[in-house]
Amino acid sequence: MNTLTDTLTVTFKLNSKPVALAVPPLTTLRSALREHLHLHATKAGCGQGGCGSCTVLVNGEPTLSCLLPVALVEGQEVTTLEGISSYGSLHPLQEAFYEHFAAQCGYCTSGMILTAKALLERNPHPSREEIAEALSGNMCRCTGYLPIVEAIEDAARKMEEGQ
Amino acid sequence: MTTTDFFIPCSVNEAVDLLSEHGEELVVMGGGTIMMYLVNEGRLFPRKVMSLRRSGMDEVRAVDGHVEIGAGVTIARIAQLDALSILAQAARILGGPAVRNMATIGGNLFAHAPYGDLGVPLLALDARIELRSKRGQRTIPLEQFFAGHPGGEYLAAELVTALHVPLPQGHGVYLKLGRRHANTPSVVAVAAQITLDDNNVCRAARIALGAASPRPMRAVRAEAALVGERLDDASITAAAEAAMSESDPATDALASAWYRRRMAGLYVRKALEQVAHARSGAQ
Numbered sequence: 001m002n003t004l005t006d007t008l009t010v011t012f013k014l015n016s017k018p019v020a021l022a023v024p025p026l027t028t029l030r031s032a033l034r035e036h037l038h039l040h041a042t043k044a045g046c047g048q049g050g051c052g053s054c055t056v057l058v059n060g061e062p063t064l065s066c067l068l069p070v071a072l073v074e075g076q077e078v079t080t081l082e083g084i085s086s087y088g089s090l091h092p093l094q095e096a097f098y099e100h101f102a103a104q105c106g107y108c109t110s111g112m113i114l115t116a117k118a119l120l121e122r123n124p125h126p127s128r129e130e131i132a133e134a135l136s137g138n139m140c141r142c143t144g145y146l147p148i149v150e151a152i153e154d155a156a157r158k159m160e161e162g163q
Numbered sequence: 164m165t166t167t168d169f170f171i172p173c174s175v176n177e178a179v180d181l182l183s184e185h186g187e188e189l190v191v192m193g194g195g196t197i198m199m200y201l202v203n204e205g206r207l208f209p210r211k212v213m214s215l216r217r218s219g220m221d222e223v224r225a226v227d228g229h230v231e232i233g234a235g236v237t238i239a240r241i242a243q244l245d246a247l248s249i250l251a252q253a254a255r256i257l258g259g260p261a262v263r264n265m266a267t268i269g270g271n272l273f274a275h276a277p278y279g280d281l282g283v284p285l286l287a288l289d290a291r292i293e294l295r296s297k298r299g300q301r302t303i304p305l306e307q308f309f310a311g312h313p314g315g316e317y318l319a320a321e322l323v324t325a326l327h328v329p330l331p332q333g334h335g336v337y338l339k340l341g342r343r344h345a346n347t348p349s350v351v352a353v354a355a356q357i358t359l360d361d362n363n364v365c366r367a368a369r370i371a372l373g374a375a376s377p378r379p380m381r382a383v384r385a386e387a388a389l390v391g392e393r394l395d396d397a398s399i400t401a402a403a404e405a406a407m408s409e410s411d412p413a414t415d416a417l418a419s420a421w422y423r424r425r426m427a428g429l430y431v432r433k434a435l436e437q438v439a440h441a442r443s444g445a446q
Contacts, residue, residue, distance in 0.1 A: 006167060025169035026202060026212060047203035049196050049262050050346070062261040067199040071169055072216050115260070136345035137259015 012073045015083025021070075029065035029073055030054045033080060041081035041110045045139075052138030055111035056080050062115045062137070081110040084117060091119055092162065095149070096155035104142035111138045116152045124160060128153070170213040175295065178218045179322050183297045186320070189213050193270025196262055197278070220269070220324055229329045232258060234269025234293075234322075240283070241268055247328055249284040249337040249354050256339060257281065259346040269323045275377055277348035277417055280311065282379030284337050285326060286371035287354035293325040302327055306338040309378040329390070333358030333367065334441050336434040340426055342417055349374040353406075353430040357389070357438045365389040370402070370434075375410035375427045382406040385431055394439050403432040 011020040014037070023037050033039045033056070045053030047066050054066040056077040084091040093113045096102070103109040112135065119126055119134040126134065131149050140148060170189075172178040182189060190209035192198040196218070201207035221236035223244065230247060232269030241254035242263065257263060257280050272292070282305065291302040297320070305326070314336075335356045352373030358366045368389040370382040384405035392398040407428035413420040414420045 008169065026164065026166040026199075026209075028199065028203075048200045050260065052261060055261055061264050063264055064196070064261045066203060067195050067265060069169065069195065069199070069212075069214065071171065072214055114176075134260060134344070137261050146253060 006069050010070050010074050012070075012075060013077045015079060016077075023070060025071065026069050027071075028065075029056065029058075029068045029070045029078065032070040033065060039080055039082050043107050043110055045107065050139070051108070052111045052115065053108050055114050055138065057114050057118055060118060060121065062118050079112060079114065079117075084113070091117070092158045093120075093152065093155040096151040096158065100147045100151035100154060102143060102147040102151040108138055108140040108142075112140065112148055116155070119152070120156055120159060124156060126152070126156065166209055166212055168211040170211070170214065171216065172218045175218055175220055175322070175324055177294055178213065178215060179297060181213055182322055185211055185213075185318055191215065191322070193267035194237065194265040195270075196258070197270060197274055198267040203264065215267075215269070215437050218256075223347040226231070229327050231293075232268055232326045232328065234268050234324050234326070236269075238266045238268065238281070246330060247284075247288065248331065249287060249335040249356065250281065250328065252337040252341070253280045253284045253352070254352070256345065262346075263359050267432060268326060272305075272323065276373040276413060277350070279379060280339065280349060280352050280373055283352045283371045283373035284335075284354040284429055285328065286381050287335070287337075287356045287369045288328050288331055289356075289369060290329075291327040292323060293327060294321040295324045296321040300324070306381060309380070325359055332357055334438040336437045338434050338437075339373070340430060342359060348417060351375055351412070351430055353427070353434045355431070355434040355438065357394070359394055359438075359442055361388040361394075363393050363442065365392055365394050365398070370406065370431060371404065372410060372427055372431075374423060375406075375412045377413070380409075382409055382427075382431065384409045387434075394435065394442070399435045399439070403428040406431040 007022050009022050033042045043053040045051035049064050049067050055062050056065045059077050131152050170181050189211045191213050220233035222233045224231045238254045238257050244251045290305045292305050292308045293302045332430050337354045339352040340350040354371045356369045360366050368386040371383045372382050373379050385402040386407045388401040410424045410427040412420045412423035
């Protein structure tokens with residue numbers, strides 16, 4: 001068993017690279033990313049699990065980083081928006097969001113893209129309904145969702161062509 | 164006050180030992196979607212916390228006539244349990260996908276209205292809850308657990324370890340009214356598990372309501388209005404009216420008590436009409 005007192009040390013894989021940090025107990029993954037590691041793509045939204053803007057992938061699954069103490073990702077694999085482009089080029093989802101004007105204020109975008117990435121890995125050809133269902137925990141107050149759904153459809157097509 | 168101790172036990176026994184050692188001072192989290200929300204809001208400042216994420220309790224097993232579900236099974240996995248249809252339906256529309264990946268069935272039983280949807284189908288399915296302490300293990304009807312919480316003496320020293328759910332008989336319906344189509348707490352939720360005989364007479368009825376009282380509740384008067392009666396418009400109306408009168412909902416940002424009470428009646432009616440419809444379709 002682990003008992004973590006006052007300051008805990010946690011090591012995990014962040015965007016394929018090992019990280020170690022010392023933080024107070026109950027520090028959330030969101031705070032660890034934004035305040036300790038200075039990675040700000042993951043957004044701080046409602047803090048209640050309602051908006052999805054803090055979504056990251058833990059072992060590939062969409063997870064709310066504001067509700068997850070970082071101590072619990074010990075030994076796990078965490079992916080943030082900073083980790084999905086390769087060799088300096090944008091991920092097809094990022095390109096599609098740009099082309100379809102699927103980001104306005106941008107606050108939901110990081111969570112949207114990571115949720116969409118997990119969806120496309122599980123289901124490379126989602127229907128519109130399946131996309132809407134996958135995004136049902138991610139709130140956007142700017143776009144009306146349509147450009148986001150279209151961007152994900154477009155990215156799905158391009159990712160398949162690229163293979 | 165800040166958190167000084169964060170325990171992550173690797174087995175149920177360790178978790179039970181910690182609970183017994185630290186008592187009510189120890190705040191227990193399953194998936195964390197309730198507790199961390201309260202911490203983020205500044206409404207809870209726990210000094211000692213225990214996460215059950217690595218303590219096992221994540222198995223689903225079919226055991227003669229019922230399904231045993233570990234308290235740590237996530238809502239996302241509950242959504243796949245087709246044998247327990249109304250429970251799976253409730254899980255599929257609880258929160259958003261990321262919440263379902265984190266939240267657990269055990270933790271959901273500690274959520275207060277308008278959250279805690281899983282207790283509703285579990286009551287309709289006549290589930291029992293398994294509790295473990297240093298003194299041993301026991302199972303009690305889920306209804307009794309809800310009646311005793313908060314303040315039930317067993318809670319301070321006992322850990323919720325599993326749910327035992329009998330395989331359902333008859334027709335099951337789960338309906339939830341929210342303010343959005345998805346990712347919404349309940350204005351009201353209704354679960355019904357109804358057994359009809361060949362003459363369309365109701366032999367057994369279990370009806371449960373969510374967000375109609377502080378904790379998920381059985382609508383016992385609505386059930387009584389059905390048992391022994393033919394399932395028809397008259398008995399459905401009587402059951403819906405009984406459900407309305409026995410609801411004791413709260414007013415909050417989602418809905419008023421007045422509205423919730425009426426919706427409890429309306430959704431019991433809708434649920435029973437679906438049972439009647441499924442029945443006539445099957446004949």
